[in-house]
Amino acid sequence: MTQKLTIKLGWAEGALVRLLGHTERRGFPLVGVSALPEGTENLMVDMTIESNRPVEQLIHQLNKLYDVKHVERTQ
Numbered sequence: 001m002t003q004k005l006t007i008k009l010g011w012a013e014g015a016l017v018r019l020l021g022h023t024e025r026r027g028f029p030l031v032g033v034s035a036l037p038e039g040t041e042n043l044m045v046d047m048t049i050e051s052n053r054p055v056e057q058l059i060h061q062l063n064k065l066y067d068v069k070h071v072e073r074t075q
Contacts (some may be wrong), residue, residue, distance in 0.1 A: 015067035
């Protein structure tokens with residue numbers, strides 16, 4: 001099942017790489033990623049994953065990452 005997430009990420013060196021690596025390691029394969037700056041301090045990441053696992057589990061795990069400011073499921 002394809003799931004879409006929107007993540008507000010702090011602008012820091014390696015933050016996007018950590019986010020994507022964490023997602024893959026937790027067993028949520030990436031289908032697509034789009035990232036755009038939001039001002040000078042944040043990055044808005046639209047991420048599409050393919051998994052039959054509950055996406056809420058990934059959202060909870062991503063919210064624990066230091067640079068992640070907000071995660072929401074989108075349609």
